Amino acid sequence: MVSFELSARQLEIREKYRDFTQRWIVPNRLKYDELEKFPWEIVKAAYEEGIMNGPIPEKHGGNGYSLFEGALASEELGAGCIGIGICIDANTLALTPLLLAANEEQQKRFFDRIREQKAVxxxxxxxxxxxxxxxxxxxxxxxxxxxxxxxxxxxxxxxxxxxxxxxxxxxxxxxxxxxxxxxxxxxxxxxxxxxxxxxxxxxxxxxxxxxxxxxxxxxxxxxxxxxxxHGFLIAMRTFDRTRTGVAALSVGNARAAYEIAKEWTQNRIQFGKPIAANQAIGFMLADLATHIEAARLITWYAAWAYDNGKKNLSKLSAMSKLFASDVAMRVTTDAVQAMGGDGYSRDFLVEKMMRDAKLCQIYEGTNQIQRLVISKSIMKE
Ligand SMILES: Cc1cc2nc3c(=O)[nH]c(=O)nc-3n(C[C@H](O)[C@H](O)[C@H](O)COP(=O)(O)OP(=O)(O)OC[C@H]3O[C@@H](n4cnc5c(N)ncnc54)[C@H](O)[C@@H]3O)c2cc1C
Structure with a gap:
C-alpha cells in the first residue's frame, strides 16, 4: 500500500521551514540578490531556530533528518530563494563526506566545531x-x-x-x-x-x-x-545523497514562480477578460502545474528510495535532479512569458527565479552528466 499522506512529523518539518522562509528569506531575498553577499544574518538565525544541518545526527547537534524530510525542508527554502537556500544546503554538501566516511572522533570534532561557531x-x-x-x-x-x-x-x-x-x-x-x-x-x-x-x-x-x-x-x-x-567514491556517494536536495530546491522555486504567474494572469485583463482565460495561457498553467507535481514526486521517490536502502540510488538521485531542475527552468521561463513585460521587469520576482533556476541545471554535475549517470546505470541493469 502506498501512501502520499505526510505524517505529523513531516508536516511539522514542512511548516517549520515554511515559517522560517516567510520570516527570514522572503523579506531579504531581493536585498541579497542585489548585494551578492553571503547572508550571515539569515544563517545565524537558521542556527538559532534549528534550520541548519538538518541531516546531521541529533547527537552532533543536527536534526537527524532522513533525505525525505530534508527534501520537504529544501522545497520550502527554494520557494523563498534558492540563493539563500543553497547557503544552508551547501553546508550539508560539505558535511556529507563526514557523514559517510568520518570516524566517530572526526565527526565529533568537526560537527561540534561547525555548531559551536555557527559556521558553514x-x-x-x-x-x-x-x-x-x-x-x-x-x-x-x-x-x-x-x-x-x-x-x-x-x-x-x-x-x-x-x-x-x-x-x-x-x-x-x-x-x-x-x-x-x-x-x-x-x-x-x-x-x-x-x-x-x-x-x-x-x-x-x-x-x-x-x-x-x-x-x-x-x-x-x-x-x-x-x-x-577512497576520495572518488566518497565524492560520488555524496552526490547520491545531495542531488535530491537540489531537486527539492528546484521544485520550491518552480512552485513559487507558478503561484505568482497564476495569480497575475487571473488578474490581468486584456481584450476584456483575464489573460488566464485564454486557452494558450490556461494550458500553459496546466502544463506547469503538472510538471511541478511530477518533479515533486520523483524527488520524494528518490529520497524515499535512499532512506529505505533501495537499489540504483545514483540513477534515481540523478533523475530527480535532472527532471526537477529542467522543470524549474521551464516553469520560471514560462512564468516570465505569461506575465509579459511585468515578468521581465525586476519589480516582479519571476525574472530572479528564472536566473536562479539555471544554476540547478549546472552545479552538482550538469544535467548532461546526470544523463550520463542514468544511462551508465541503465547499461548495467
Ligand atoms: C555557482 C556554482 C557553484 C558551484 N559550487 C561548487 C562547489 O561548492 N564545489 C565544487 O566542487 N564545485 C562547485 N561548482 C562546480 C560545478 O559542479 C561545475 O561547474 C560543473 O560540474 C560543470 O563543470 P564545468 O563548469 O567545469 O563545465 P565543463 O565540465 O567544462 O562542461 C562544459 C559543458 O560541457 C558538457 N559536458 C562535459 N562533459 C560532457 C560529456 N562527457 N558528455 C556531454 N556533455 C559534457 C557539460 O554538461 C557542460 O554543458 C559550482 C559551479 C557553479 C557555477
Missing part, C-alpha cells in the same frame, strides 16, 4: 581542468611525516570565503592519479590558503563562490576521511 563549510572538488571530469583532479596531498602537504587550485567553491573548514579532494599519489583521490578536512585558518574574490554570476547571488589556492598547506593525517584512494 565548503566542498572543494572542482578545478579549472576538472569540472565534469572529476577524475581529472590534479591537486595533490603528499604525505610527509604526520601531515599531508596540500597543493592545488579549486574553483567555483560555494561558501568558500565564508567557510570554517573545507572538504578537499586531492591525489595522494600522482603516479596512481585519480585512483589515489582522497578526501581531507582542511581548517580555513591553515596557513597557505589563498581565497580569490567571489565569482560574479547570473543568479543565486546570495550564495558566494570563490577560487581557492592551496600553497603547501599542512593537513594532519587525522583529518583524512576514510582511506587514501
Amino acid at each position: 563549510a565548503a566542498y572543494c572538488l572542482t578545478e579549472p581542468n576538472a569540472g565534469s571530469d572529476v577524475q581529472g583532479i590534479k591537486s595533490t596531498a603528499i604525505r610527509k611525516g604526520d601531515v599531508y602537504v596540500l597543493n592545488g587550485h579549486k574553483r567555483f567553491i560555494t561558501n568558500g570565503e565564508a567557510a570554517s573548514f573545507m572538504t578537499v579532494f586531492a591525489q595522494t599519489d600522482p603516479e596512481k592519479g585519480s585512483r589515489s583521490l582522497t578526501a581531507l578536512v582542511v581548517p580555513a585558518e591553515s596557513p597557505g590558503i589563498e581565497i580569490k574574490p567571489r565569482l560574479r554570476k547570473m543568479g543565486q547571488r546570495a550564495s558566494v563562490q570563490n577560487e581557492i589556492l592551496f600553497h603547501d598547506v599542512e593537513v594532519p593525517l587525522s583529518n583524512r576521511l576514510g582511506e587514501e584512494g
Whole structure:
C-alpha cells in the first residue's frame, strides 16, 4: 500500500521551514540578490531556530533528518530563494563526506566545531581542468611525516570565503592519479590558503563562490576521511545523497514562480477578460502545474528510495535532479512569458527565479552528466 499522506512529523518539518522562509528569506531575498553577499544574518538565525544541518545526527547537534524530510525542508527554502537556500544546503554538501566516511572522533570534532561557531563549510572538488571530469583532479596531498602537504587550485567553491573548514579532494599519489583521490578536512585558518574574490554570476547571488589556492598547506593525517584512494567514491556517494536536495530546491522555486504567474494572469485583463482565460495561457498553467507535481514526486521517490536502502540510488538521485531542475527552468521561463513585460521587469520576482533556476541545471554535475549517470546505470541493469 502506498501512501502520499505526510505524517505529523513531516508536516511539522514542512511548516517549520515554511515559517522560517516567510520570516527570514522572503523579506531579504531581493536585498541579497542585489548585494551578492553571503547572508550571515539569515544563517545565524537558521542556527538559532534549528534550520541548519538538518541531516546531521541529533547527537552532533543536527536534526537527524532522513533525505525525505530534508527534501520537504529544501522545497520550502527554494520557494523563498534558492540563493539563500543553497547557503544552508551547501553546508550539508560539505558535511556529507563526514557523514559517510568520518570516524566517530572526526565527526565529533568537526560537527561540534561547525555548531559551536555557527559556521558553514565548503566542498572543494572542482578545478579549472576538472569540472565534469572529476577524475581529472590534479591537486595533490603528499604525505610527509604526520601531515599531508596540500597543493592545488579549486574553483567555483560555494561558501568558500565564508567557510570554517573545507572538504578537499586531492591525489595522494600522482603516479596512481585519480585512483589515489582522497578526501581531507582542511581548517580555513591553515596557513597557505589563498581565497580569490567571489565569482560574479547570473543568479543565486546570495550564495558566494570563490577560487581557492592551496600553497603547501599542512593537513594532519587525522583529518583524512576514510582511506587514501577512497576520495572518488566518497565524492560520488555524496552526490547520491545531495542531488535530491537540489531537486527539492528546484521544485520550491518552480512552485513559487507558478503561484505568482497564476495569480497575475487571473488578474490581468486584456481584450476584456483575464489573460488566464485564454486557452494558450490556461494550458500553459496546466502544463506547469503538472510538471511541478511530477518533479515533486520523483524527488520524494528518490529520497524515499535512499532512506529505505533501495537499489540504483545514483540513477534515481540523478533523475530527480535532472527532471526537477529542467522543470524549474521551464516553469520560471514560462512564468516570465505569461506575465509579459511585468515578468521581465525586476519589480516582479519571476525574472530572479528564472536566473536562479539555471544554476540547478549546472552545479552538482550538469544535467548532461546526470544523463550520463542514468544511462551508465541503465547499461548495467
Ligand atoms: C555557482 C556554482 C557553484 C558551484 N559550487 C561548487 C562547489 O561548492 N564545489 C565544487 O566542487 N564545485 C562547485 N561548482 C562546480 C560545478 O559542479 C561545475 O561547474 C560543473 O560540474 C560543470 O563543470 P564545468 O563548469 O567545469 O563545465 P565543463 O565540465 O567544462 O562542461 C562544459 C559543458 O560541457 C558538457 N559536458 C562535459 N562533459 C560532457 C560529456 N562527457 N558528455 C556531454 N556533455 C559534457 C557539460 O554538461 C557542460 O554543458 C559550482 C559551479 C557553479 C557555477
